[in-house]
Amino acid sequence: MIRGPIRIRTLAWILAGLAVLAVVVFAAGLSPIGAAGGHSAAARWILHTAMRRSVAFHAMGTEVPDLSAPGLARLGAAHFESGCAPCHGSPAAPTGGAAQAMLPPPPDLAARIPLWTPAELHRIVDEGVMMTGMPAWPARGREDEVWAVVAFLRKLPELDAEGYRALAHGGPEGSSRGLALPADPPFADCVRCHGTGGRGPDDDATAPGPIPRLDIQPRAALEAALKSYAAEARPSGVMRHAAAGLDAATLAGLAARFAAAPRDPAAALDPAGVDETLLARGREIARRGLPARDVAACDACHSPRGERVRDVFPRLAGQRRSYLEAQLRLYTADPPVAGGPRAELMIQAARHLPAADAAAVSAWYASRAPAPR
Numbered sequence: 601m602i603r604g605p606i607r608i609r610t611l612a613w614i615l616a617g618l619a620v621l622a623v624v625v626f627a628a629g630l631s632p633i634g635a636a637g638g639h640s641a642a643a644r645w646i647l648h649t650a651m652r653r654s655v656a657f658h659a660m661g662t663e664v665p666d667l668s669a670p671g672l673a674r675l676g677a678a679h680f681e682s683g684c685a686p687c688h689g690s691p692a693a694p695t696g697g698a699a700q701a702m703l704p705p706p707p708d709l710a711a712r713i714p715l716w717t718p719a720e721l722h723r724i725v726d727e728g729v730m731m732t733g734m735p736a737w738p739a740r741g742r743e744d745e746v747w748a749v750v751a752f753l754r755k756l757p758e759l760d761a762e763g764y765r766a767l768a769h770g771g772p773e774g775s776s777r778g779l780a781l782p783a784d785p786p787f788a789d790c791v792r793c794h795g796t797g798g799r800g801p802d803d804d805a806t807a808p809g810p811i812p813r814l815d816i817q818p819r820a821a822l823e824a825a826l827k828s829y830a831a832e833a834r835p836s837g838v839m840r841h842a843a844a845g846l847d848a849a850t851l852a853g854l855a856a857r858f859a860a861a862p863r864d865p866a867a868a869l870d871p872a873g874v875d876e877t878l879l880a881r882g883r884e885i886a887r888r889g890l891p892a893r894d895v896a897a898c899d900a901c902h903s904p905r906g907e908r909v910r911d912v913f914p915r916l917a918g919q920r921r922s923y924l925e926a927q928l929r930l931y932t933a934d935p936p937v938a939g940g941p942r943a944e945l946m947i948q949a950a951r952h953l954p955a956a957d958a959a960a961v962s963a964w965y966a967s968r969a970p971a972p973r
């Protein structure tokens with residue numbers, strides 16, 4: 601006859617014995633953590649199942665924005681080229697080299713993307729993957745930048761080398777609409793996004809999108825921005841990656857180079873659907889602010905004719921509309937996502953600016969011709 605209590609007691613002893621053995625193996629350093637033999641099939645299964653479950657759980661309820669917004673996938677592609685392709689490879693340069701010695705090796709993403717939803721990809725790129733070398737996004741609070749990468753990843757499986765280069769480099773290899781790309785790094789890296797003239801990718805410099813124009817800014821404003829990205833103060837994963845490792849003299853040189861580019865007098869790079877009522881509202885806020893809400897008149901600091909204007913205050917006239925709106929969302933977020941040298945001034949000035957008015961004032965400045973130097 602089977603006697604229940606004894607069986608349970610025996611089982612408890614066996615389990616306790618196994619637990620002690622595991623602790624001894626672990627404490628004595630006998631557990632295998634070497635990478636030489638690769639992961640066993642079981643280890644791979646455990647890691648991947650844990651990752652899949654965790655990503656799916658944390659991506660639940662994430663709201664996916666419009667991934668076809670102008671310029672979004674293009675920004676993602678340009679960042680991918682310098683920020684992700686060194687590990688994952690790209691259609692123009694398949695994986696290989698030192699990164700493939702990592703454990704686990706960074707997978708070729710074209711085959712992996714269809715297995716994830718946009719929300720899940722967002723989670724992976726934002727948070728990274730623990731214990732694998734897959735890094736988290738370099739700046740917190742920049743969901744908008746992570747979505748740009750996701751917008752690109754969704755296109756990746758369909759891209760051949762040529763299509764990829766057109767997105768990530770602004771044209772076929774070594775060229776931007778037939779123009780020779782500058783060979784000098786790091787300027788060549790900046791040019792993929794900002795163009796040789798600082799207006800945007802050379803093959804489409806007047807297209808709307810999330811990349812700011814640089815040709816409208818005073819040199820000092822560009823230099824201040826670059827230094828705060830490099831110091832990891834102003835949160836942007838894209839620009840942090842681009843400016844990381846460049847010394848102060850190089851950054852100053854790049855700022856001077858873009859500030860000296862011929863200024864395109866054309867305004868309204870992003871004018872789609874602007875209506876007169878919206879522009880009138882925007883002008884009102886730019887000139888007078890919203891006294892009842894404690895919102896300051898933007899022109900006081902941002903117009904070249906303003907009272908307090910200094911060269912380190914960024915100019916807004918002629919800037920891309922979607923960039924202005926995105927920056928205002930960051931300054932008015934709670935808590936604000938900002939970190940430039942004078943971010944506090946701007947946060948105080950615009951803290952109570954409603955989103956609809958931020959859209960109006962962005963449309964207004966985007967419609968203005970850039971100020972003369």
Ligand code: HEC
Nearest residue numbers: 683684687704705706707712724725729732733734735749
């Ligand atoms: C230092 C190398 C490295 C860099 C840089 C890197 N990754 Fe990864 N990534 C990895 C590794 C390693 C894995 C494998 C994780 C695993 O197998 O669990 C991975 C996994 C992924 C996955 C999940 C793939 C799957 O289905 O298992 C995605 C998506 C991804 N990376 C996207 C990106 C993007 C986008 C960037 C750039 C913003 C990037 N990675 C930058 C190393 C890197």
Ligand code: HEC
Nearest residue numbers: 678679786789790793811812822825826836838839842854
């Ligand atoms: C992958 C695309 C990409 C690359 C490469 C890139 N940038 Fe940028 N740049 C951006 C985006 C996007 C922003 C807006 C970032 C933000 O939200 O703060 C930006 C912002 C800037 C700003 C601040 C503009 C302002 O109005 O405040 C400066 C200055 C700048 N970039 C210069 C450079 C320089 C110099 C390089 C080369 C070392 C470079 N960028 C490389 C995309 C890029």
Ligand code: HEC
Nearest residue numbers: 896897898901914924927940941942943945946949950961
């Ligand atoms: C008291 C001066 C001041 C006032 C008033 C002010 N700003 Fe600013 N603004 C700044 C400064 C300084 C910065 C740069 C902050 C930094 O160092 O990060 C800035 C940055 C910005 C940027 C980012 C520009 C870029 O190129 O990155 C936008 C957009 C902006 N302001 C819009 C506005 C709007 C709209 C208003 C009016 C509602 C306004 N500002 C009122 C001082 C001001």
